Amino acid sequence: MNFVTALKTRWQQANTLVCVGLDPEPARFPAKFADDPDAAFNFCRDIVDATAEYVCAFKPQIAHFAALGAEDALTRLVAHIHAAHPGIPVILDSKRGDIGSTAKHYASEAFDRYAADAVTVNPYLGRDSVQPFLDHADKGVVILCRTSNPGASDLQDLVVSDNGRDARPLYQHVAEKIARDWNANGNCALVVGATWPEQLKQVRAIVGDLPFLVPGVGAQGGDVEAVVRNAKTADGTGLVVSSSRAVLHASDGDDYAEAAATAARTLRDEINRYR
Numbered sequence: 001m002n003f004v005t006a007l008k009t010r011w012q013q014a015n016t017l018v019c020v021g022l023d024p025e026p027a028r029f030p031a032k033f034a035d036d037p038d039a040a041f042n043f044c045r046d047i048v049d050a051t052a053e054y055v056c057a058f059k060p061q062i063a064h065f066a067a068l069g070a071e072d073a074l075t076r077l078v079a080h081i082h083a084a085h086p087g088i089p090v091i092l093d094s095k096r097g098d099i100g101s102t103a104k105h106y107a108s109e110a111f112d113r114y115a116a117d118a119v120t121v122n123p124y125l126g127r128d129s130v131q132p133f134l135d136h137a138d139k140g141v142v143i144l145c146r147t148s149n150p151g152a153s154d155l156q157d158l159v160v161s162d163n164g165r166d167a168r169p170l171y172q173h174v175a176e177k178i179a180r181d182w183n184a185n186g187n188c189a190l191v192v193g194a195t196w197p198e199q200l201k202q203v204r205a206i207v208g209d210l211p212f213l214v215p216g217v218g219a220q221g222g223d224v225e226a227v228v229r230n231a232k233t234a235d236g237t238g239l240v241v242s243s244s245r246a247v248l249h250a251s252d253g254d255d256y257a258e259a260a261a262t263a264a265r266t267l268r269d270e271i272n273r274y275r
């Protein structure tokens with residue numbers, strides 16, 4: 001089953017648009033992991049198992065594993081998700097972007113090495129840099145459009161025109177180009193931050209039912225109601241609303257897994273109120 005179909009199936013069957021981000025930070029792990037050489041894996045596995053029933057996807061962030069030299073833990077974590085929670089897609093958040101001859105290795109990293117179902121990609125280098133990802137028709141290519149961070153406006157809001165016509169913010173050109181030209185295999189999705197409800201609305205108006213990965217609720221303060229009202233599709237889906245720290249560190253005590261489950265369930269219920 002391809003990524004978009006798997007996502008739609010999960011949205012319907014589990015009635016959830018929540019994604020839990022897996023961003024291990026040992027300094028914030030509960031005390032029981034202090035002497036655990038495999039803490040990144042064990043902590044994330046516990047979070048995965050506790051929250052799986054409430055999520056439509058998991059999103060491990062590659063830098064959090066690579067910085068620890070814990071790539072092997074990431075490999076095992078993705079394998080664990082596939083084995084223990086089949087049907088829940090894994091989006092590897094690596095935001096890759098490079099010339100085509102290198103990009104094909106980044107695609108292989110995501111899909112062959114880590115067995116991810118989808119990967120985040122930076123479109124700044126243009127179509128040929130994304131093509132090696134797009135060519136994996138069964139995999140999701142989740143392309144940065146309007147990111148959640150404060151500096152998103154520095155470049156993404158610059159008003160540019162296409163051959164002297166159609167002057168509008170760059171992120172809107174990105175959205176349109178992807179929906180119109182890059183999505184030939186039906187495997188594209190867009191990253192649009194929860195912290196920008198007006199831009200979410202603009203992008204939804206441009207791209208129809210394309211799925212959005214929406215980081216920025218929880219620790220970054222995005223407004224869940226505004227996200228859902230402005231960006232859901234007509235059938236009340238279309239969103240993968242991702243939260244990392246607010247779930248992972250809902251408690252730093254021995255009840256961390258139960259607290260994570262409660263945080264994920266609460267987010268699911270809040271989203272579902274506005275669908």
Ligand SMILES: O=c1ccn([C@@H]2O[C@H](COP(=O)(O)O)[C@@H](O)[C@H]2O)c(=O)[nH]1
Nearest residue numbers: 021061147148193215219220243244245
């Ligand atoms: O625009 C973007 C794109 C990606 N991210 C990533 O999402 C999580 C957010 O973590 P929280 O703890 O929920 O704030 C993190 O992995 C980012 O790298 C993003 O925040 N914004």
